[in-house]
Amino acid sequence: SVLRVLLVGSQEEDFFLIREILDRNRAAMPAELDHAGSLEEAKAILQRADYGLVLFEHETGDAAATKLLSEFLHTRGAMPFILLTERADEKAVAEIIQAGAYDCMERSQLTGANLVRTIRCALSLHSTQRRRQMAEQSSRKLSCAVELSADAIFITDSEGIIEYVNPAFELLTGYSSGEVTGRTSSILKSGEQAPILYREVWESIRSGSVCRSIVVNRKKNGEVYYVDESISAIRDAEGNITNFVSNGRDYSERLRLEAQLLQSQKMDAVGRLAGGIAHDFNNLLTIITSYSE
Numbered sequence: 402s403v404l405r406v407l408l409v410g411s412q413e414e415d416f417f418l419i420r421e422i423l424d425r426n427r428a429a430m431p432a433e434l435d436h437a438g439s440l441e442e443a444k445a446i447l448q449r450a451d452y453g454l455v456l457f458e459h460e461t462g463d464a465a466a467t468k469l470l471s472e473f474l475h476t477r478g479a480m481p482f483i484l485l486t487e488r489a490d491e492k493a494v495a496e497i498i499q500a501g502a503y504d505c506m507e508r509s510q511l512t513g514a515n516l517v518r519t520i521r522c523a524l525s526l527h528s529t530q531r532r533r534q535m536a537e538q539s540s541r542k543l544s545c546a547v548e549l550s551a552d553a554i555f556i557t558d559s560e561g562i563i564e565y566v567n568p569a570f571e572l573l574t575g576y577s578s579g580e581v582t583g584r585t586s587s588i589l590k591s592g593e594q595a596p597i598l599y600r601e602v603w604e605s606i607r608s609g610s611v612c613r614s615i616v617v618n619r620k621k622n623g624e625v626y627y628v629d630e631s632i633s634a635i636r637d638a639e640g641n642i643t644n645f646v647s648n649g650r651d652y653s654e655r656l657r658l659e660a661q662l663l664q665s666q667k668m669d670a671v672g673r674l675a676g677g678i679a680h681d682f683n684n685l686l687t688i689i690t691s692y693s694e
Contacts, residue, residue, distance in 0.1 A: 404432040404520075405451065409443040410458025415485065418511060419456065426513045430520065447480075454520060455482035459505070481527035483519060485511070553628065553649040556635075559642050561585045561603070573628075573651055575621030586647070591619040606632050606645055615652060627652040 406423070408416050416436040423432045435452075437443035443455070484505040504523045506515065547554055553570035557563050563581050571577055574589060581588060590599075594617050605612045613631045620626060628649040635644040 404430065404453045406432050406434045406454045406456060407437060407443060407446060407452045408434060408456045409437045409440060411438055412458055415458060415508065419516070422511065422513050422516050426517050430517050452480065454523065455480060457482055457484050459484040459486040481523045483523050555586070555647050557645045559644065561645065589618040591617045591625050593617045593625065602632065606634055609634050609642065
């Protein structure tokens with residue numbers, strides 16, 4: 402695709418020079434150049450059209466204008482921009498980068514190879530920053546989802562040592578994050594399930610399988626509770642297991658309601674049976690009475 406570039410500055414000779422350079426290097430990097438004579442004009446142009454890069458003519462000591470441009474471009478999604486300057490000593494370069502520029506070039510170095518290389522570097526840096534920002538946003542969303550989840554979630558390392566628990570875990574078990582971090586999930590064992598169950602779960606998740614089961618655990622206060630637990634492995638880029646994540650939903654209330662329903666159904670069945678027996682007995686009693694008369 403064609404890269405749309407906007408040059409911001411009052412030097413028309415720079416516009417013609419850069420346009421000529423870009424035209425000569427169109428095969429290597431297709432680009433179209435537009436020109437804005439001032440920062441205000443640039444803002445108006447950028448409001449009307451999308452550009453992939455801004456070239457800004459930087460006057461020595463005019464850091465305020467550079468900062469203003471940087472702030473404006475960042476409100477539009479951190480658009481990359483390069484500064485063109487008469488001279489760029491170490492201090493000037495530091496100020497330029499601090500102001501938000503992706504790179505800078507001295508006008509005396511404006512050649513085809515230098516300009517194309519600088520633009521490519523700026524676009525690559527912009528792309529890297531965008532990917533990092535997106536990854537950070539995804540990470541924040543995931544973190545919020547885990548923190549706000551109603552399910553009890555804890556994460557361990559590859560050896561089963563707890564590294565993180567969410568607030569729902571603390572609420573369900575009664576253990577704080579500090580009390581369980583650095584320990585294994587055996588702190589939750591109730592003693593009501595056979596040890597072979599835990600061995601089978603460990604072997605299953607170490608092989609990469611997802612393990613789901615109803616587990617009987619014990620809270621900090623000694624109360625037993627049931628949890629519908631799913632444990633999965635987390636792998637790194639090479640496919641090696643680095644962590645395990647457990648997602649548990651309190652099953653105690655559901656089991657209590659199911660037990661109540663079952664008891665109610667039993668009592669209803671007993672009632673119907675007793676009613677049927679009484680009805681049959683009454684019929685039999687009526688027959689016996691009629692014969693005796």
